[in-house]
Structure formats: structure tokens, C-alpha cells
Amino acid sequence: MTQLSVVILAAGRGTRMHSDKPKVLHELAGMSLVQRVLGSAHQLNASRVCVVYGHGGDAVPKALQGSDAICVLQEPQLGTGHAVQQAMPHVGDDSQTLVLYGDVPLIQPATLHQMQKYESGLVLLTVNLANPTGYGRIVRNNQGDVTAIVEEKDASPEQREITEVNTGILLAPTRLLKSWLGRLKNSNAQKEYYLTDIVGMAVEDGVTVQTAQPQHEWEILGVNSKVQLASLERTWQMVEAERLLTQGVTLADPARLDVRGKLECGRDVEIDVGCIFEGKVTLGNRVRVGAYCVIKNAVIADGSHIAPYTHIDGSTIGAECRIGPYARLRPGTMLHNEVHIGNFVEVKNSDINRASKANHLSYIGDTTIGQRVNVGAGTITCNYDGANKHRTVIEDDAFIGSDTQLVAPVRVARGATIGAGSTITRDTPEGELTLSRSKQTTISGWQRPVKKR
Ligand code: UD1
Numbered sequence: 001m002t003q004l005s006v007v008i009l010a011a012g013r014g015t016r017m018h019s020d021k022p023k024v025l026h027e028l029a030g031m032s033l034v035q036r037v038l039g040s041a042h043q044l045n046a047s048r049v050c051v052v053y054g055h056g057g058d059a060v061p062k063a064l065q066g067s068d069a070i071c072v073l074q075e076p077q078l079g080t081g082h083a084v085q086q087a088m089p090h091v092g093d094d095s096q097t098l099v100l101y102g103d104v105p106l107i108q109p110a111t112l113h114q115m116q117k118y119e120s121g122l123v124l125l126t127v128n129l130a131n132p133t134g135y136g137r138i139v140r141n142n143q144g145d146v147t148a149i150v151e152e153k154d155a156s157p158e159q160r161e162i163t164e165v166n167t168g169i170l171l172a173p174t175r176l177l178k179s180w181l182g183r184l185k186n187s188n189a190q191k192e193y194y195l196t197d198i199v200g201m202a203v204e205d206g207v208t209v210q211t212a213q214p215q216h217e218w219e220i221l222g223v224n225s226k227v228q229l230a231s232l233e234r235t236w237q238m239v240e241a242e243r244l245l246t247q248g249v250t251l252a253d254p255a256r257l258d259v260r261g262k263l264e265c266g267r268d269v270e271i272d273v274g275c276i277f278e279g280k281v282t283l284g285n286r287v288r289v290g291a292y293c294v295i296k297n298a299v300i301a302d303g304s305h306i307a308p309y310t311h312i313d314g315s316t317i318g319a320e321c322r323i324g325p326y327a328r329l330r331p332g333t334m335l336h337n338e339v340h341i342g343n344f345v346e347v348k349n350s351d352i353n354r355a356s357k358a359n360h361l362s363y364i365g366d367t368t369i370g371q372r373v374n375v376g377a378g379t380i381t382c383n384y385d386g387a388n389k390h391r392t393v394i395e396d397d398a399f400i401g402s403d404t405q406l407v408a409p410v411r412v413a414r415g416a417t418i419g420a421g422s423t424i425t426r427d428t429p430e431g432e433l434t435l436s437r438s439k440q441t442t443i444s445g446w447q448r449p450v451k452k453r
């Protein structure tokens with residue numbers, strides 16, 4: 001198969017964003033516009049990806065560091081044809097070149113595959129729009145063959161009536177593309193080197209010009225302002241919501257869900273309103289997520305319930321757990337099956353084994369908790385001595401009384417009981433009651449002070 005090179009145009013200024021950040025670095029569903037386009041390019045197994053950037057200094061190359069994209073500076077910006085030309089030295093003659101736009105973030109690989117089905121010639125992605133204003137129009141002859149693209153500013157009144165428009169996305173044999181780009185002139189209304197002028201050249205050279213259409217209109221919508229960005233974000237979130245609903249997920253309100261990454265759900269999952277899912281989140285069968293939870297990079301196993309206003313990040317949760325409301329699970333949290341974490345409990349970098357519970361107001365950090373442990377209200381693991389972090393170990397069947405501080409490193413042995421209000425600084429023995437608490441006394445006959453007259 002012919003190799004594929006992708007050129008992503010991203011040099012435009014983005015004036016209407018009213019931002020110091022280059023337009024293509026603004027985010028849609030948690031990922032920058034240009035990263036989304038790069039993602040689609042990668043799904044096509046492109047052998048070479050070039051990003052043509054212009055504004056914002058080296059912000060774009062910096063943001064793309066670590067990807068295999070080649071960043072090419074276009075300075076000054078003399079039009080879309082000139083932009084593609086800047087990338088040509090990096091692209092092999094025998095490849096096919098696909099031109100994508102950094103500010104058209106939702107183009108789907110399936111649509112691009114559709115374009116790749118044509119074996120040769122120039123392939124344009126076009127779309128019929130009820131309101132074609134602002135777009136280049138696709139001009140066809142009596143046989144229905146494409147003969148040119150006319151930019152709106154250069155179009156005659158009759159041409160402006162055409163509703164089939166140029167999305168800007170095209171696929172061309174690189175050798176031909178290079179020769180056409182070399183012949184571009186800027187004798188037009190905008191004094192720019194229009195990429196679209198290659199269509200007329202292809203026709204002159206007897207090269208077939210084919211067209212393909214996107215599966216969804218939203219795939220070719222561009223972002224020029226915050227209004228368009230917000231609108232496209234909602235469009236995308238509705239696409240995600242419909243995908244989940246189609247799979248059988250229950251969403252209390254598909255318009256009040258935000259997926260900023262990849263959400264995978266088992267059967268009979270229920271998600272209440274206002275939840276945000278970030279990174280990669282996997283929910284097992286029968287998982288229920290209450291209102292206004294924020295869940296990032298997490299795996300939650302079958303039958304677990306997450307009550308409202310819970311934050312979960314970088315955590316693994318076993319089956320049949322009960323979490324929240326108002327719980328916070330931080331990175332490195334590993335909960336085994338049937339664990340209960342209640343309100344205002346924070347857990348970090350800790351392993352909590354089967355059927356253990358911390359139901360109220362606690363901090364559990366750098367801790368290993370065994371099975372069937374009960375952590376009383378207000379228990380704090382003091383894991384940080386100001387310089388280093390230390391581990392706390394609580395073995396199976398231990399009972400930690402309320403308002404206990406466990407000063408790490410420390411170990412509470414199997415079956416031990418800690419009396420409420422204790423500060424535990426040394427390991428405690430198996431099966432025994434340990435407490436550190438001054439004896440309670442009563443001063444009989446003591447009088448409360450009274451206000452002086
Ligand atoms: C372009 C097309 C038009 C099409 C429309 C779809 C041309 C001449 N016209 O018009 O037919 O209907 O897109 O949205 O191609 N860019 C650069 N360097 C430049 C100029 C532009 O990188 O010198 C980038 C922009 O950042 C943007 C894209 O190319 O991502 C399109 O540029 P824009 O100026 O928006 O072109 P349009 O006039 O909208």
C-alpha cells in the first residue's frame with residue numbers, strides 16, 4: 001500500500017479566540033484540538049505527520065514534544081497552499097498526502113478511510129450545507145465532475161448559490177501535489193496562495209477529482225471562537241452520551257455528562273447528573289455513580305456504588321464497595337472487594353483489603369489495611385514527619401477507636417483494639433487493647449467562674 005503522509009495546518013492566528021494561547025492548543029473534551037487531529041492521523045497509520053504552525057512562538061512544538069509529529073514553521077502565513085508547501089520537504093514523493101486542519105478537531109478515522117478507498121487522483125472531502133456562507137464552493141460541470149473550488153470572496157453570485165462546500169480536507173498523490181503547489185499564484189481577493197487552486201490544475205492535467213462525504217456534519221466543523229468551541233464540546237459530549245446509552249448505560253440526563261477521555265462501561269451501569277470522567281475510566285457491571293462525581297483514571301469493579309460528590313483519581317476499586325458521599329480517593333488507592341469509604345474520608349497510596357471500613361472523617365495515607373478492619377471516625381495516619389513519608393500497617397480484624405492518630409512507621413497487629421482518642425507511636429500487640437489517654441478525673445464541688453458585678 002502507498003505510504004500516507006499527513007499535513008496538519010495549524011498556523012492560523014485564531015484572533016477570534018481572544019487568547020494568548022495558539023488556537024489549536026485550546027482543549028475539547030480534555031484534549032487539545034491539534035492532539036485530537038494527531039490522534040486521528042495515528043489511527044490511519046500515517047508514516048509521517050507534519051504540523052504547520054505559526055503563531056504563539058514555540059508553544060505548539062512544545063505541546064507536541066514526545067509525539068512523532070514534525071513541526072514546521074510557516075512564517076509569514078501566505079495562505080493554505082503556502083502552508084502545505086512548507087511541509088513538502090519532509091514528505092516523500094511516492095506517498096499520498098492527506099491535509100487536515102488543526103482547528104477541525106472531530107474528524108473521524110472512518111471518514112478518512114472512506115477517502116483512502118479511491119486508488120488514485122485527487123480526493124476532496126465535501127459536504128452539503130444549508131448555509132454555505134464562508135466556505136469555498138465546489139464547482140461541477142454538466143457531467144457532475146468537479147472542475148474547481150471557488151472561495152466565497154472570489155465567487156460569482158451564481159456560484160454562491162452552490163451548497164456543496166469544501167471542508168478543506170483533501171488527499172493527493174504527493175508528487176502531483178508538489179508540482180501543483182509550485183505553480184500556485186496569489187492573484188485572488190485575499191492575495192493568498194490558495195490550496196484550493198490545485199483542483200483546477202488537476203483538471204487541466206487530466207487527473208481525476210473525486211469527492212467523499214463525512215459520516216456526520218460535526219466532523220468537519222471548525223473552531224474559530226470560544227462560542228464555536230463550546231458548541232462543538234456540547235456536540236461531542238452528546239455523541240459520547242448517545243454511544244453510552246446505545247450500549248445500555250443509564251444516564252439520568254445525557255446533557256449533563258462530561259467524558260474527557262475514555263469511559264468504558266459494563267452492563268446495567270447507572271450514572272447520575274453532573275459527573276465528569278477524565279483519562280481512562282472503566283466501570284464494571286451494575287456500578288452506580290451518584291451525582292456530581294469526578295472520576296479520573298480509575299477502575300471500579302462490579303456492583304460498587306459511588307455516592308454523590310466523590311472524587312476519585314488514579315485508584316482501583318474492587319467489587320461491591322460503597323464509596324462516599326464526599327469521599328476522596330487519591331492516586332495509589334487500591335480497595336479490594338466490599339470496602340466501605342464514607343464521607344470526608346481521604347485515602348492516598350493505600351491498600352485496603354476486603355470488607356474493611358472507614359466510614360467517617362479520616363485521612364489514610366501510605367497505609368496497608370488488612371481484612372475486616374474498622375477504622376473509627378476521625379482516625380488520622382500521620383505519615384509525614386516533615387521530611388519523609390512512612391507506612392502504617394493495620395492487620396486483619398483490628399479495631400481503631402475514633403479520633404486516633406497513628407504515627408508512622410507503626411504497625412497495629414492482628415485483632416488489636418485501639419482505644420478512642422489515642423496517639424499510637426509504637427507497634428501494638430496482637431489481640432490486645434492499647435490506648436494512650438490520660439485518666440479521666442472529676443473535681444467534685446468545682447464552681448464555674450461567674451461574671452464580676
Ligand atoms: C479554507 C478553504 C475553503 C474551505 C474552508 C473550510 C482555502 C483557500 N480555502 O478557507 O475552501 O471551505 O477552509 O474551513 O484553502 N492556515 C495556515 N496557514 C495559512 C492560512 C491558513 O496554516 O497561511 C490554516 C489555518 O490555521 C486553518 C486552515 O489553514 O486551520 C484554514 O485556513 P482559513 O484561513 O480558515 O481558511 P478559510 O478562508 O476558512
Ligand code: MG
Nearest residue numbers: 012134222224
Ligand atoms: Mg476558516
